[in-house]
Amino acid sequence: MRLNLFPLLVIAVVLFVVLNLSAGLIWVERRLLALWQDRYGPNRVGPFGLGQILADSIKLFTKEDWIPPFADKPVFILAPAIVVATSLISFAVVPFAPGFVIADLNIGILFLLAMSSLGVYSVVLAGWSSNNKYSLLGGIRAAAQMMSYEVFMGLSLLGSVILAGSFRLTDIVEAQRGLWFVVPQFLGFILFLIAGVAETRRLPFDLAEAESELIAGFHSEYSGMKFGMFFVGEYIGVILVSAAISLLFFGGWLGPVLPPALWFAVKTMFFICLFILLRAALPRPRFDQLMSWGWKVMLPLALVNLLVTGAVVLARR
Amino acid sequence: MLSLVRSLWEVFRHTFARRVTVQYPEQKAYLSPRYRGRIVLTRDPDGGERCVACNLCAVACPVACISLQATEDEHGRRYPEFFRINFSRCIFCGYCEEACPTYAIQLTPDCEMGEYKRQNLVYEKTDLMIDGPGKYPDYNFWRVAGVAIGGKDKGQAENELPPVDTHSLMP
Amino acid sequence: MTVATIFIDNAPREVNPKQNLLHVCLSLGYDLPYFCWHPALGSVGACRQCAVKQFRNEQDATGKIVMACMTPAAEGTRISIADPEVVAFRAGVIQGLMQNHPHDCPVCDEGGECHLQDMTVMTGHRQRVYSFGKRTFRNQYLGPLVNHEMNRCIQCQRCVRFYREYAGGHDLNAFHLRDSIFYGRHEDGVLESEFSGNLVEICPTGVFTDATLKHHYSRKWDLQMAPSICVHCGLGCNITAGERYGTLRRVVNRYNHEVNGYFLCDRGRFGYEFVESSLRIRHPLVDGKPATRSEALERFGAVLRKGAVIGVGSPRASLESNFALRALAGPDHFFAGVPDEESRLISAMVRILRDGPARSPSLDEVEHSDAVFVLGEDLTNVAPIMALRLRQSVRQAPMRLAAGLHIPEWLDHAVRETVQDAKGPLFIASPYATKLDDIATATYHASPDDLARLGFAIAHAIDATAPEVIALSPELETMAAKIAAALRGAQHPLVVAGASCRNRGVIEAAGQIAWALCKVGSPASLSFTMPECNSFGLALMEAPPLSEALRTVRSEPVSTLIVLENDLFRRAPANEVTSLLRGVQHLIVLDHLGNPTTDAAELVLPAGTFAESDGTLVNNEGRAQRFFQVLNPSTDVQESWRWLHEVSVAAGSKSMERWEDLDDLTATIAKEIAAFGALPKVAPPRSAVGKIAREPSRYSGRTAMLANISVHEPRPPQDPDSSLAFSMESGPGPVPSSLIPFFWAPGWNSVQAVNKFQSEIGGALRGGDPGVRLIEPSRESVWQYFSAIPPAFKSRSGEWLLIPVFHIFGSEELSRHAQGISQLLPRPYLALNPAEASLVGAKAGGRIKILIEDSQFELEIMLRADLPRGVAGLPAGLPPFDGIQLPLFCKLASVGTEFSARGVL
Incomplete structure (x- = not known):
């Protein structure tokens, strides 16, 4: 049997890129926020302050690894690992360029959704195992939020699936050769973007960790690299959602002149920046507002979008 | 919804705005002479120690970081035997300066007093004393006070009449 | 007491009609400024500061300005304190009084506890408008105890009224005229009155200040204070002692209506300096060499295990310390450390x-x-x-x-x-x-x-x-x-x-x-x-006198003698003491000042003075009064009873194990000795009262005073024995009168804040005056007249009856070592009637030889016509005669002659 080394290479490349990118995003986010707030951000360590990434990682790794005596120890340790693991696994189905994919599943989108929704366990377990009322509240909030937004997240991208006629991500990208789905599926894109932000618990939907009311919520009790894992998990999530947006609505690697992988990277990066801009600009809603938005506005809109898309597709057939 | 988009745009526009950060160690900020920084003890225009150890700065201090002991020279001029400020506690509120009746204690526009060891933040009189009168070049408490000190007898202060001769009954 | 109703700003108030308006207003808690009035001195209406407006009746809207201190609080009197006209009047008066007041407050010792400052603030006067010259005075030297700074005077006349009329002094008076009245002596010199120190408190401003405090000055707000009892005589005057930077800074009067009222004598006020004397023992001494606490305790324990112990108590140690020694040595082996006759x-x-x-x-x-x-x-x-x-x-x-x-x-x-x-x-x-x-x-x-x-x-x-x-x-x-x-x-x-x-x-x-x-x-x-601060208390313990100790040492095998805060060489002739000390193998002394007894000791433990300990003293009235620790010594000094307790617990004694703190100890004493049954009531137990701050709320320098040693602030010392805290921590609720650490009220920073603590001005403190009487006369008439009437004194030829002549400074053991007082000690002398002096050929100012028992001295002669014939006087308690137990007969000879067997005649 001939050993096929290619998937292993792809895995290695993907891991390298994603992990480094997520670490680098700490720096990117701080610099961008500073830019939009008329500051400099970290600019002292190394050229452009890039050394900050290294400094931060050294700091996180060398900090005291403290497990509170009142915490449920195994769960407390497990929780941060889950978020990183599930987010990383999701990248298995992401096609970076034609043929450059770890597993080109025919149910790629479903896998993506399944994996990313597993991430909520991490938050819930972290909140629960910390044995701290603020953490627990954060965990519960995360679970409720995830439940509400997962529903129309799936529905919002079904429009693209209908247009492409496949759950396979490669097929969806290929189907956008003529026209990016963002044009016919603009509502779907907006809905997916909002759901994506909520899914990654990024501002303005970071109610699970809301500093002002829950003093960092589910990760109040975390420190050192365990805290760092939540951080990294969050950034991987951001990359994943950005990648998904560019795949589903902006034609993935498609684009003139430049190599496909670069197009994909540019598009993904754009949405990452958009995530950061959202954080820089928007205030956090109340939790009840978040929930009623999800159920009373987003879900009906997603259903309407699905209905209309379905009707149009049927009518044109 | 539109307002959200507008605020996104407003924030995005700041990409091209000037940055307001002052790059501190290279660029110095301007500190006014009335800035409340490192505390000093000044001397009167004659070069004498201004502090008369009245304890008012110590009692005004909200964090009680000033302690001193009064003593007197052989001519009755009062001064602090020791004068200590624990800058690790100081909040630079300037109450001590407000309370000082002799303009001895003054806050200066110097805020660069970082130390690696907290113990080094305990300043004694030798660390606090400067050679000049600081912000108030003319005032000398002893020229106004009614007590006699070396070089200034009773009746020689400002606005004082010569001492009463109690053995005379002249009106 | 009859009660009158008067109307103050239209509010009906019930007052004592025998008093004046100022008195009743202050008693009711009104803030009415005053200077010349003093509860103990009465009213003279000199300063015009306590003006109020009096109305004839309800309809009278005009009213007239009267001096509250000069107007009786008669039934139906209507007055206003807040009337704008009278407020302006008072502001005008203080403006006049302040006209010549120098710009001195920062360097004035009175600053921060100045009645004049308080009244000026109370009246609202803040800006000087008088622009002409200020009158000045030269100061006088008034001795080592009182300092004079005449410029500050506001001519309230209180000093002279107190000094001459109240205390009977002659050498302080008012001189000169109109706005330049001078209060002082006719020339520089030490004030003669024994009560001159009260000028410090009676003067509303800084003319008379404590000259001993000047050497180690501290503001009142910076002093850590505690209620204490004067240890310099048997009257038990209440004092407030103040500490700063670990040293005792001063003593002021603590008002107790029943005992000392508003005044202290100079010995009580200035004697405190002995606490910081150079003779002070601050560390244990083993065989004369400084030792650590554990070494000392180890030695003490080793000595205790060797054999029988006898204890000698002291009339200048607290009841608790005496009792602890009594418990350690056993009641049969505890002796009062006083001479037999005394x-x-x-x-x-x-x-x-x-x-x-x-x-x-x-x-x-x-x-x-x-x-x-x-x-x-x-x-x-x-x-x-x-x-x-x-x-x-x-x-x-x-x-x-x-x-x-x-x-x-x-x-x-x-x-x-x-x-x-x-x-x-x-x-x-x-x-x-x-x-x-x-x-x-x-x-x-x-x-x-x-x-x-x-x-x-x-x-x-x-x-x-x-x-x-x-x-x-x-x-x-x-x-x-x-x-x-x-x-x-x-x-x-x-x-x-x-x-x-x-x-x-x-x-x-x-x-x-x-x-x-x-x-x-x-x-x-x-x-x-x-004779001493706890003589009464020690007598109530009914311990046998010192000679019994000598008898016990001779008759029983005694290996150790423990002497408690007592210099035996003052209590008995040197040869007797020496034979007592020779009779035991080990001598352990607990004391605070070095003396011949500590010099002879194998082990000396540093005992706390009144300033470093808690305890109870019984005064001459039979009133038990508690004194509390003022300063927490950084050295090994602690209460004698605590030393004794520690060593007895270390030696495995069961009887003293249960005393965790002072309250346990007083309860034990009350149980064991019937005379002290009321002892626990002298002050409320620690559990009954919340924390009471020893430090005023303006105490400064907390975070800097020890920063030179370490910038990391230590936890404030804890007091296991009383509710008083070595910090500014204070619980809610009123402070019991026996635990008042200092008198202060908002707007009243001077000692006159005591106004706010009295049930009526000049009356008892609120909650009753501190102290519990331990002795009451018998109700049964079992007594009988004494019939042993001594025969008339017959002077002997060639021999003189030597009697003690007392001196406020010098006769008392401890105050002698105070720095200020030590400058006022008399030189040893022999007082003789001039007629007697001529018999031995002595002249005033000359010297004479004196033979007391077997020792000869040469002394200055002081002629005193008031001494009876056949009697000679020797200053009491003054070295080198402090061991001689007077009265006894002595022989005299002029210098240069020898004593014959039958005297000089």
Whole structure:
């Protein structure tokens, strides 16, 4: 049997890129926020302050690894690992360029959704195992939020699936050769973007960790690299959602002149920046507002979008 | 919804705005002479120690970081035997300066007093004393006070009449 | 007490109609400024500061401005304190008073506790508008205790009124005229009055300040203070002691209506400096070398295990320390550290007070006595505050004259004009002239035996059933009859005596007089002075005297002698002490100052003075009073009872194990010795009161005072023994009167803040005056007159009866070492009647040789015409004679001659 080394290479490349990118995003986010707030951000360590990434990682790794005596120890340790693991696994189905994919599943989108929704366990377990009322509240909030937004997240991208006629991500990208789905599926894109932000618990939907009311919520009790894992998990999530947006609505690697992988990277990066801009600009809603938005506005809109898309597709057939 | 988009745009526009950060160690900020920084003890225009150890700065201090002991020279001029400020506690509120009746204690526009060891933040009189009168070049408490000190007898202060001769009954 | 209703700013208030408006307004808690008035001195209306507006009736809207201190609080009086016109009037007055006040506050010792500052702020005066020159004065040197800074004077006249009229001094007066009145002496010199220190408190501003404080100055707000008891005589005056940076800084009066009122004597006020004396023992000494605490305890334990122990207590140690030693050595092996004769005398005094019908009065009652007989005491030098009280008592009888003219007692000037020089009956019979003689109706100076005979004769004259004195001279007979008549005619007669003469007859005679008075139905009181601060308390323990210790050492195998806060060489002749010390293998001494006894000790433990310990002292009235720790020593110093407790627990003794703190100890004492049953009530137990701050709320420098040692601030020291905290921590609720650490109220920073703590101005503290009387006269009439009347004193040829002459500075052991007082000690001398002096050929200022028992001394001669014939005086308690137990007969010889076997004659 001939050993096929290619998937292993792809895995290695993907891991390298994603992990480094997520670490680098700490720096990117701080610099961008500073830019939009008329500051400099970290600019002292190394050229452009890039050394900050290294400094931060050294700091996180060398900090005291403290497990509170009142915490449920195994769960407390497990929780941060889950978020990183599930987010990383999701990248298995992401096609970076034609043929450059770890597993080109025919149910790629479903896998993506399944994996990313597993991430909520991490938050819930972290909140629960910390044995701290603020953490627990954060965990519960995360679970409720995830439940509400997962529903129309799936529905919002079904429009693209209908247009492409496949759950396979490669097929969806290929189907956008003529026209990016963002044009016919603009509502779907907006809905997916909002759901994506909520899914990654990024501002303005970071109610699970809301500093002002829950003093960092589910990760109040975390420190050192365990805290760092939540951080990294969050950034991987951001990359994943950005990648998904560019795949589903902006034609993935498609684009003139430049190599496909670069197009994909540019598009993904754009949405990452958009995530950061959202954080820089928007205030956090109340939790009840978040929930009623999800159920009373987003879900009906997603259903309407699905209905209309379905009707149009049927009518044109 | 539109307002959200507008605020996104407003924030995005700041990409091209000037940055307001002052790059501190290279660029110095301007500190006014009335800035409340490192505390000093000044001397009167004659070069004498201004502090008369009245304890008012110590009692005004909200964090009680000033302690001193009064003593007197052989001519009755009062001064602090020791004068200590624990800058690790100081909040630079300037109450001590407000309370000082002799303009001895003054806050200066110097805020660069970082130390690696907290113990080094305990300043004694030798660390606090400067050679000049600081912000108030003319005032000398002893020229106004009614007590006699070396070089200034009773009746020689400002606005004082010569001492009463109690053995005379002249009106 | 009748009650009058007056209207203050239209609010009806119930007040004491016998008082003036200022008094009642302050009693009701109003802030009304004043300067010349003082509760103890009365009103003269000099300063015009306490102006209020008085209205004729409800309809009167105009009113007139009156001085509150000069207006009686009559029924229906309507006044306004807040009326704008009167407010402006008061502001105008203080502006005038402040016209010449120098720009001194920052360098003035009074600053921060200045009545003038308080009143100026209260009146709202803040801007000086007078632009002409200020009058100035030159200061005077008034001695090492009081400092003079005359520029600050506002001419309220209080100093002179106190010094001359209240305390009977002569050398302070007002000089010059109009706005340049000068208060001082006619020339520089030490103030002669024993009460000069009160000028510091009586002066509303910084003219008179504490000169000892100046050497280690600290503001009142910076002092860590605690209630304490003066240890320099037997009266137990209440004091507030203040600490800063680990050293004792000063002592001020702590008002106790029943005991010292508003005043202290100079010994009590300035004696505190002994605490910081260079003789102070601060670390244990083992074999004369400094040792650590654990080494000392180890040695103590090792010595204890070797064999029998005897303990010698002390009349200057607290009850608790004495009891701890009694518990350690066992009641059979505990001895009072006082000379035999003194011990017998004090026991006699206690017995007379306990078994007889005459009650020991508080000092306040002493002041209100209207006929007094002082027998054998030099009160000004032995119990100074009692002398000050007696000075007021002679005003009691003449003041009835003023009362008859409807002049209220507080209207000081009018009362004095009415009374003129009239004085109530005060008779003084003493071995030599005393400072009180100037107010005495009659005096009698004779040898102690003759004094006793006069006393017995008076008793006989009061009650014929009392034994008669035979062979009494007709003059004395007349005098006795006169004194007896005066005492019988009085409403509150008082007899004062004490142990100063070292004569049992004197004490019994005093008791006899009081008993005779009681028998004829007069409410007589009987006050004995006590030689030391806890003489009474030690006597109540009924421990055998020092000679019994020597007997025990000779008869039983005793290996260790523990001496508690006592210099044995002051208690007995050196040879006796030496033989006692030779009789034991180990000598352990607990004391605070180095002395010959500590020099001889194998182990010296540093005992806490009154400033470093908690304990109880019993004063001459029989009043137990608690003193509290002021400073937490950084050295090994601690209470003697704590040392003894620690070592006994370490040695495995069960009896003392249970004492965790002072409250346990006092409870144990109360249980074991019936006389001290009330001991736990002297001050509330720690559990009953929340924390009380020893530091005022403005205490400064907390985070800097120790920063030179380490920038990491230590936890404040904890006090296991009392509710008082070594911090600014204070719980809610009122402070019990026995635990008031200092007098302060918002707007009242000076000592006069005491106004806010009294139930009525000049009356008891709210919650009752501190202290519990341990002794009351017997209700049963089992007593019998003394019949042992001594024969008349016959002077011997060639021998003189040497009696102690007391000095306020010098006769007392501890205050002698205070830096200020040490400059005022008399030089050793021999006092002789000039007639006697000529017999031995001595002249004033010359020197003389004296043979006491086996030792010879050469001394300066002081001629005193008041000394009786055949008697010579030697300053009491002054080295090198402090071990000699007077009275005894001595021989004299002029310098250059030798003593013959039969004296010089």
